[in-house]
Amino acid sequence: MLIANKHAARIPYPDELRSIMSIERAEQSRRWLSGWSGIARAATPLHELPGLAARLKLAWLGIKDESLRSPLGSFKALGAPVALLRQVLRLHPGFDPESVLAGRHAEALKDYTVISATDGNHGRALAAAARDAGCRCVIVLHARVSAERERAIAACGARIVRIAGNYDASVTEAARLAAEHGWQVVSDTSYDGYEDIPRDVMQGYGVIASELVEQSGGRPPCTHVFLQGGVGGLAAGVIGYLWETYGARRPRFIVVEPDQADCLYQSALAQSPACASGSVDSIMAGLACGEVSPLAWRFLRNSVDHFMTIADDAAIQAMRVLAAGGHGDIPIVAGESGAAGLAGLLVSMRDETLAGALGLDADSRVLVINTEGATAPSVYEQCVGMTASSVLSRQEACLARP
Template identity: 65%
Template sequence: MLIANPDAKFQAYPDTLKNIMSVEKANESSAWLSQWSRLNHGSTPLHSLPDLATELGIADLLVKDESKRSGLGSFKALGAPIALVRLILREFPEQRFEPHGLLAGQYRSALADFTVISATDGNHGRALAAAAQSVGCRCVIVLHANVSVEREQAIAAYGAEIVRISGNYDESVEDAAALARKNEWRVVSDTSYEGYEDIPRDVMQGYGTIAAEIIETGLAFTHVFLQGGVGGLAAGIASYLWELQGERRPTFIVVEPEQADCLYQSAIAGKAARATGSVDSVMAGLACGETSPLAWRFLQPSVDFFMTIQDHEAVNAMRRLAAGSQRDIPLEAGESAVAGLAGLIRITDSPSLAAEVGIDAQSRILLISTEGATAPGVYAELVGESAMSVRARQQAWLAKA
């Protein structure tokens, strides 16, 4: 399903939003992160897929590959660390900690008794655990019933203490908040709720690094497809591009699972809303039942269309990227990473939908592949081959290019 957002605007980025998230703050966050040892040096690849573009009937299709951001395997490596650093700077102003020094572990003795906690579908918790390990503080991660054992083990590998619950993601968020109150820990969540906005803002601000790297290429896009979830990634990227490009910004389309349609429902209601489905989806990172109210403040005026897709469409998109072609590099993209491509395929398969969103033979489209095979077993089961096999084919393709 697809819905046009009547509140979307093509105008200058409002000062009311700039006072919350800005290019200036995003660039400061990016500078701090640039020296974190767990991030790979330089920008992540931006791949052109000309064969797939021709197949879809568009001029250009480019994919930003966040699986190469770090050993953590996803874009979340940009959000949790910067939120943790900014939290510590606010909590201990008298210590005069230096941001680069925090991420280098120079103050671990002073932070040994400081504990952070978060709920996660996997990637945010892994990034927070890695950041806490670097900083030297304690980390507790709450996992809901649908988080795979693979993802649990990947988080625990960074020294985090794991708490399992039987409910869904939204219930894990509530449990994490309750544990924080009981033990005087600090929640580092990527979703906001009443009275809790500073840290989710910092997480979203960290994602601006992706947008900054896109701007640096000098390329212009007519449409940008963004994953849904609670809305943090979409808000972080859309706000950055909107501030710089103003009324010339691209058309933004947000895609999410049909059973976790909280952003789609928010567009219908005109306010942050809850999903209407079961929430459980193969797109684990997007299986969120409630929109982040803070993210919605940015999405409501900037996202032009919201749409939902089915799980099998995501799986097909994973396989298409993994296969590659003569001119298209094979790409390792996880279940949540391909939502944008699945949405684009759905639209281009329908002349009426394509006309509605303005996609035609002149369109230049950007996708963000937000993660690699962060759960290798799940990836292999869905794609029909291992991530290692896909990476080997990618290297062979590069050798011939």
């Protein structure tokens, strides 16, 4: 389903939003994270997909590959670590920012405990950052998080708490445990009285847009950007940076989420933060969220041009398209949530009415973001029909060609 946002504005970036999240703070986050061993030193690649662009009859199609952001395998390595860092600096303003994640203040932090709910990637990133900083970490997992993802988080040193129910239930349990034990919640979703840390998480995601602007030589990189939904943090972080950079010349933003986890779509209908209308049970685990982050909604309500929902099968098809490569395109490993933006584009281009509503034509330059690799390798193989390692081998061979 697709809905146009009648409140989307093409105006300079509002001062009200800049006071919350800005290019300046995103660049600061980028500098502070650059020395962390858990993150890649270089910008993640922006790959052109000329073969797929030709098949879709687009002028250009690019994909920013966040699967290479970190050994953790996703863009979440930008959010939780910088939020943890900023929280530590609020408690210890005299600490050197670049030394915190290097563990040089571990003795002072050894009794400090952070906690979060997660579908996998955020919790893994927080656990890795907490381990390197020297503090303790507790991660709350709901019933649908796979044992494979649980093992990956536990391997980073976190204590795991399992609950019945969905992601939103795990958020509630994390808040309860934090209040009971005096722990600090480090979440990517905001709620009443809790905005500073979710803001810091979103600010970290602005690093993706910072790199994109550099890789595009400062020019508007595209006419359309398809972004994953979830609670809205990724979209808000990327949109905020690009909106501040390009003002009224910003790209058209389309936010994509699962049919059954349509909290952003429902928020667009209500024009205020709303809950999903479905079961919130999707193969796109990172996007299976029942409630929008109210803070993220403040950035999305006047910037997103269209909100879109897709079926799980569409995400799987997009994963296979990226894995196949060919026709001049590099093979790419994209997880279930990672392929959602491309899935939205593919669905749109198969329907002339949808493509027309989105203004997609032969002059369109489209960007999608692969937000994760095969963070659950067995699920990836089931969906794609080949292993992630085999796709990466073909990717390496493609990159090695002169």
